[in-house]
Amino acid sequence: MSIQWFPGHMTQARKKATETLAMTDVVVEVLDARLPQASSNPMIHELRRHRQRPCLKLLNKADMADPVATKAWLDYFSQQPGVKAVAISCKKASDVARIPALAQQLAPTRCDAVKPLRLLIMGIPNVGKSTLINALVRKKVAAVGDQPAVTKSQQRVDINSRLTIYDTPGMLWPKIEHPIDGLMMAASHAVGVNAYIDEEVATFLTDFLLEHYPALLTARYGFSTEGMDGVAVIAAVAKKRGCLLKNRGGELDLEKAATILINDYRSGTLGRISMETPILREARARQLAEAARVNPKNNENSDELE
DSSP, rough: OOOOOTTTHHHHHHHHHHHHHTTTTTOOOOOOOETTTTSHHHHHHHHHHHTHHHHHHHEEOGGGSHHHHHHHHHHHTTTSTEEEEOOOOTTTTHHHHHEEEEEEEEOOOOOOOSEEEEEEOOTTTTHHHHHHHHHHSSSOSSSOOOSOOOOSOOOOEETTEEEEEOOOOOOOOEEEOSHHHHHHHHHHSSSOOEEEEEHHHHHHHHHHHHHHHHHHHHHHHHOOOOOOOHHHHHHHHOOOOTOBBBTTOOOOOHHHHHHHHHHHHHTTTTTOOSSOHHHHHHHHHHHHHHHHHHHHGGGOOOOOOO
């Protein structure tokens, strides 16, 4: 399953962000801590590299991510030039309060009312940018919603005489190269619901959990997953939760069960889960590169999860 989602407003948003980047000092990229690389828009990297702007990467929703994986990602990003990374939850005031000082370290000359620090907040949809903006301002100035792409236009907010922030709409990129990235983003609610089928995303998610976090499935749903695959787990959840299709003779409602699984992951109810680590990500990149070298014509749709 290849997921693609690039609403029309994103083209204009990219153009506006390019213009704004020229007059800002630091890019603050908000990532989903459960999938830091998959939720990092390559266009953001290209834009800031062109303008030679440093980047503060915020691994948001860290309270829902596997802390071991998050530590590995922080070490990974810290090795990149011009990059500082920190794990946070935008819902925690103490975490948000650290951000201006961290950004200041990347632009030490912008430190007073004459030269205020100017931050450009960027990221893919539904990673928590609007929540971050509202927490920084300490009042609601950005729309927050449960659906991706709630913010559709850029806005400027003067926090005080020393700090200005620019909030941008969530932006994906025109073509998601690797299907697994699309599935991870769909599971995490970064793409619109019309771009994917719940059962397919839930099957991918559950297969991953069976491999990496099987105990969390058992703890949440109350049955052993031994010998099961993703499809079987979804069916077992449907049976356990009484998800039945009306007037269908007791047939299981697999779509409803799939939605339960996805929502439990998104809300953190399943537990602290990370969908990728730097080691697995780099291993997959090597496999894809080798596949492209051996058989370049048939590699476009190949993508396997280690």
